[in-house]
Amino acid sequence: MTELTQEQGKVQLISWRNPAVRSVVYQIVSVVLVGFAAYTIFQNTVANLTKRGIASGFSFLNIESGFAISEVMPVPMLEPGFVSFISSIFLGLIAAFVLHKWVTRKGKTVGGDYRLVLLTIFFIFVVPAITYLLTNHIFVTETYSEASSYGLGLVTGVFNTIKMSILGCILATIIGFFVGIARLSSNWLVAKLAETYVEIIRNIPVLLQIFFWYFAVIRTLPMVRESINFFDVFIINNRGIYLPDPTPLPGFHPFLIALFVACVGVYFRLRHVKAVQDLTGRQLPVLFPSIAILIVFPGLVWMGLGAPVELSYPKLTGFNFTGGLNPSPEYAAMLMGLSIYHGSQIAEIVRSGIQAVSTGQKEAARALGLRGGFVMRLVVIPQAMRVIIPPLTSQYLGVTKNSSLGVAIGFPELVSVGGTILNQSGQAIEIIGITMAVYLAASLMISVFMNWYNEKMKLVER
Amino acid sequence: MSGEIIGAVPPLEAGPPKMNIGVVGWIRMNLFNTWYNSILTVLSLSLIYYTVTSLLNWGVRLARFTGVKPEDCQGIDGACWPVISDNWAFFMVGTYPYELRWRPLMALLVVVALIMLAVWPRIRRMRLYQLAWLVSPIVIFIIIKGSDTFGLSQVDTRHWGGVMLTVILSVVGIVFAFPIGLMLALGRRSRMPVINILCVGYIEMIRGVPLITVLFMSSIMLPLFFPEGFNLDKVLRAQIGIIMFAAAYQAEVVRGGLQGVDRGQEEAAMALGLSYWQSMVLIVLPQALKIVIPTMVSSAISLLKDTSLVVIIGLFDLLGIANLVLANPIWLGKMFETYVFVAAIYWVMCFSMSRYARRLEIRFSAGDR
Known part of the structure; x- marks a missing residue:
């Protein structure tokens, strides 16, 4: 823009005809307008708040709440030792990264030498573990009660939101892939059924669906005395669903660690297999060794520790069932509403993703002699995933955001708990600010992760 | 594609087998082409049958349509419409307000009339018609909200x-x-x-x-x-x-x-x-x-x-x-x-x-x- 004006020469530099000047003027005007609006809003808000006698600031978070939350869980509250733990994780990761770069520069891979693998494991896992043992207090868990602070109430709400979103995303993905593939079935009836499901569900507001599941289905289930009872293992009544609850016994943590180690082992084994195939074209057996690693090693630990998990079954005591795993009616209704609604959306994404892969790809794969399953797994799915992932991300964001609808049926997630605190304390701006910040952070995290995954999938493209 | 093959037998004047065309053929092709598709078809059919019959029973057969009092619905298993x-x-x-309900109805009529008029391209291109669309939100707002200047109560x-x-x-x-x-x-x-x-x-x-x-x-x-x-x-x-x-x-x-x-x-x-x-x-x-x-x-x-x-x-x-x-x-x-x-x-x-x-x-x- 500026070169143009200099070439013409005749145009005055400070003139309305100069785009650069105009751009500066526009920007100054918009800054002034926004600033003025913000200032007015600030002034009015301060005046309104002082009139109502509400002190602004976040000190209310320490006040005792005095109300109960129906679903609580032990929530981690950070201790000073957390900082050193986190920094040790970061240092370990950086060290492993540097090692990786250094080895790659020499033309080797970390996976090629078991000493390097051990060193990486040492950096990533052992260093934080040692720090953990040394500091021994990185967080304490607290469980919310009426005597707890508003702050703890909000944190509990966040954890309920997370609990809701994660399971909702998983179930919606399962439903979505199942129905999406059914829509492309060669069986006309199955395809039409799947289409009917999608067209009905996605044209009805999700809040209405949640109300339906909650008020019309779960609330009208039989009373406690007439519960639907499957062999005392699954029990359904209008207070929710009762499932057997695995209770960890003392030896449980070593078992978890063994399971984790087995997973890491399988991961490295898969990498090794892929490296061998890329190098020589030889296909090593994958499925059975993986299953063997996953089952045998943790299984041995399990037996060695003497089955460190006990299933506790729900029992009828007095007027209610106790024991067992009991998702609340609200949680169950939210989960059904969200996963069924978003499942229908994901089904459409999956269908269009698979259809986006051109038929030529499938025909070429078949011409190369690949069999049915391999055509799907090696040719169609990897290409479809590239189309599927971006809209899938926004669906996951949608599940997380729609979990806020729990406020309508009293599921104590962030917005719901925040609303109660807002009504009690009147700290509207702070509460809404905190809520928005948490959701923004969650959205940001999910989209960063999915962008990273998307990049990874894209690299395959030439 | 017209390579002459010596001694080739002329194709018989027969169509495809009867089982592969028409309704039967379509059903065989689309519903029972493999054994698992046959199972799926049977499963889907029973699912459809179960859903449709229970919905019809609830919503139509056992339902009560007439009556204005809730007592009319006592003792029925179906829907209470x-x-x-x-x-x-x-x-x-x-x-x-009950006595003012003609006003939302009139607003609805205005919108429906405008949409109906859009069917004729001649009218659609008229300036007056386009102006009517532009003014309609204000008119509808006044009709529904009411305005003292037009003698409509708020x-x-x-x-x-x-x-x-x-x-x-x-x-x-x-x-x-x-x-x-x-x-x-x-x-x-x-x-x-x-x-x-x-x-x-x-x-x-x-x-x-x-x-x-x-x-x-x-x-x-x-x-x-x-x-x-x-x-x-x-x-x-x-x-x-x-x-x-x-x-x-x-x-x-x-x-x-x-x-x-x-x-x-x-x-x-x-x-x-x-x-x-x-x-x-x-x-x-x-x-x-x-x-x-x-x-x-x-x-x-x-x-x-x-x-x-x-x-x-x-x-x-x-x-x-x-x-x-x-x-x-x-x-x-x-x-x-x-x-x-x-x-x-x-x-x-x-x-x-x-x-x-x-x-x-x-x-x-x-x-x-």
């Missing part, structure tokens, strides 16, 4: 509800969100850093939070932002929240369209000496908006569904009326009927719009090739 017929006006216009927005409120919230939401979203989209592509940051910040912030927090903000925080004594109507506050929310999504839709227009178009417009606004209004936007009309219809559908969230901040839109009816002790326990009815209304509105969007998509893609 009087809950709908008795509350019909309630579902449509909420607690709008109806407080507290009494707005039902389908009327749902439609008002979504239509006004879309109409006002569109220009704001357009500006935001242009601002997002702007090369002026300040304007760019402001627009990107707004869009990403609104899109990152749930609608319910935006509604809370507009209904609880907004009154704090204005000087003392400045009273904002409750419906208006919800409407502002919806517009703010929809604008951010519209901005992204429009941006998608702008990205679909070749950069050369804008450069050519500039080379012709058009100013930024001229090139946008005359060259780029007509092409960009045409691409995204189907997407806009789908975002209108989402908005229509999302307006149901105003229930949470205490408005009585269609869903809110459903809850209100169910809270009435007379109609206690008629949840299935009420929710199915409300769902059907939402479904008809959203499904017809989505079909319309698909038709537009096909028509536009046909125009391009």
Whole structure:
């Protein structure tokens, strides 16, 4: 823009005809307008708040709440030792990264030498573990009660939101892939059924669906005395669903660690297999060794520790069932509403993703002699995933955001708990600010992760 | 392909086997072509049979259609449809005063008449007709809200509800969100850093939070932002929240369209000496908006569904009326009927719009090739 004006020469530099000047003027005007609006809003808000006698600031978070939350869980509250733990994780990761770069520069891979693998494991896992043992207090868990602070109430709400979103995303993905593939079935009836499901569900507001599941289905289930009872293992009544609850016994943590180690082992084994195939074209057996690693090693630990998990079954005591795993009616209704609604959306994404892969790809794969399953797994799915992932991300964001609808049926997630605190304390701006910040952070995290995954999938493209 | 094969037998004059054509052939090809497809077909058929028969039994065979009193429904296993017929006006216009209900009806007639007139292309191109569309929102607002100058008594927005409120919230939401979203989209592509940051910040912030927090903000925080004594109507506050929310999504839709227009178009417009606004209004936007009309219809559908969230901040839109009816002790326990009815209304509105969007998509893609 500026070169143009200099070439013409005749145009005055400070003139309305100069785009650069105009751009500066526009920007100054918009800054002034926004600033003025913000200032007015600030002034009015301060005046309104002082009139109502509400002190602004976040000190209310320490006040005792005095109300109960129906679903609580032990929530981690950070201790000073957390900082050193986190920094040790970061240092370990950086060290492993540097090692990786250094080895790659020499033309080797970390996976090629078991000493390097051990060193990486040492950096990533052992260093934080040692720090953990040394500091021994990185967080304490607290469980919310009426005597707890508003702050703890909000944190509990966040954890309920997370609990809701994660399971909702998983179930919606399962439903979505199942129905999406059914829509492309060669069986006309199955395809039409799947289409009917999608067209009905996605044209009805999700809040209405949640109300339906909650008020019309779960609330009208039989009373406690007439519960639907499957062999005392699954029990359904209008207070929710009762499932057997695995209770960890003392030896449980070593078992978890063994399971984790087995997973890491399988991961490295898969990498090794892929490296061998890329190098020589030889296909090593994958499925059975993986299953063997996953089952045998943790299984041995399990037996060695003497089955460190006990299933506790729900029992009828007095007027209610106790024991067992009991998702609340609200949680169950939210989960059904969200996963069924978003499942229908994901089904459409999956269908269009698979259809986006051109038929030529499938025909070429078949011409190369690949069999049915391999055509799907090696040719169609990897290409479809590239189309599927971006809209899938926004669906996951949608599940997380729609979990806020729990406020309508009293599921104590962030917005719901925040609303109660807002009504009690009147700290509207702070509460809404905190809520928005948490959701923004969650959205940001999910989209960063999915962008990273998307990049990874894209690299395959030439 | 006409290689002469010596000694080739001339093909028999026989069609394909009877089992492979016609209805039987179609069923064999599409429903029973493999053993697992046969199992799936049988399973689906039994599922369909079970669902359809139980729905028909509940909704028609065992249901009660007549009667206005709840007692009429005693002792039946099926649906109790009087809950709908008795509350019909309630579902449509909420607690709008009984003797003034002809006014929403008239507003509806105005809209229907305008839509019907659009069938004739001659009328569609008339200036007067286009003017009527432009004026119609004001006329409808006056009819529904009332105005002393026209001798229509005022109806407080507290009494707005039902389908009327749902439609008002979504239509006004879309109409006002569109220009704001357009500006935001242009601002997002702007090369002026300040304007760019402001627009990107707004869009990403609104899109990152749930609608319910935006509604809370507009209904609880907004009154704090204005000087003392400045009273904002409750419906208006919800409407502002919806517009703010929809604008951010519209901005992204429009941006998608702008990205679909070749950069050369804008450069050519500039080379012709058009100013930024001229090139946008005359060259780029007509092409960009045409691409995204189907997407806009789908975002209108989402908005229509999302307006149901105003229930949470205490408005009585269609869903809110459903809850209100169910809270009435007379109609206690008629949840299935009420929710199915409300769902059907939402479904008809959203499904017809989505079909319309698909038709537009096909028509536009046909125009391009």
